Amino acid sequence: MFYFDDFYGKKVLKSSLLEDIDCFFTTREFVLTYSSREDLKEISEKNREFLLDKLNTDKLITAKQIHSSNIEIVKENINFYDNTDALISNIRNTLLLLNFADCIPVILYSKKDKTGAIIHAGWRGTADNIAGKTVLKMEKDLNINPKNITAIIGPGIDKCCFETDYDVFEKLVKNKSDKNIYEQKENKFFIDLKLLNANQLSECGIKNIDICRYCTCCMSDIFFSYRKENGYTARHSAVIKI
Numbered sequence: 001m002f003y004f005d006d007f008y009g010k011k012v013l014k015s016s017l018l019e020d021i022d023c024f025f026t027t028r029e030f031v032l033t034y035s036s037r038e039d040l041k042e043i044s045e046k047n048r049e050f051l052l053d054k055l056n057t058d059k060l061i062t063a064k065q066i067h068s069s070n071i072e073i074v075k076e077n078i079n080f081y082d083n084t085d086a087l088i089s090n091i092r093n094t095l096l097l098l099n100f101a102d103c104i105p106v107i108l109y110s111k112k113d114k115t116g117a118i119i120h121a122g123w124r125g126t127a128d129n130i131a132g133k134t135v136l137k138m139e140k141d142l143n144i145n146p147k148n149i150t151a152i153i154g155p156g157i158d159k160c161c162f163e164t165d166y167d168v169f170e171k172l173v174k175n176k177s178d179k180n181i182y183e184q185k186e187n188k189f190f191i192d193l194k195l196l197n198a199n200q201l202s203e204c205g206i207k208n209i210d211i212c213r214y215c216t217c218c219m220s221d222i223f224f225s226y227r228k229e230n231g232y233t234a235r236h237s238a239v240i241k242i
């Protein structure tokens, strides 16, 4: 279950599945990166400092996201990863941060292994199974049993607003008989990217999955939406402190 919470006076969104660690999605009230919104540059830099101060760490780890399925395991002393859409870390005190405006944020955490990950899954990443590949990497490279991983799928564009043509539909939906995943209206397709990601995670053996049904496009008063705002937008962020 997802609920809005207060982070020292700023509105954030949390999941009851990952309540006992510092892990949440930010909102328009708490912008940490400005993108095309130059007017938000100053406040986003201030907010980052505020975040690090409140979470008592200086190890902020982030990436240049390019809608790939490139996944990195964070190494000591490297804070920035080029061309990367999923970050995994088991280093104490690291704060992972990726940014979103409609794309689907996925956070993974194994309490037993004290290891977390953030995945940026837009439609391209989803078509490439970036969520499944991240779990597999945690399993193979870090020896983590997927049964110990909790997954939360955060706010992103929902089926109501993610309208595509046949070319995107064909790349995303392998099982066309599964009507939970999409709805067809004439020659347009409305696809459930969150459910596709949840399915990829369950196929890897993850049992605990929380899906946030807030649609960033419908709720652009609270979250940033690339589609609703025609590209002139900042990003909300997903953060987890290990």
Ligand SMILES: [Zn+2]
Pocket: 157, 158, 159, 160, 161, 162, 215, 216, 217, 218
């Ligand atoms: Zn919507």
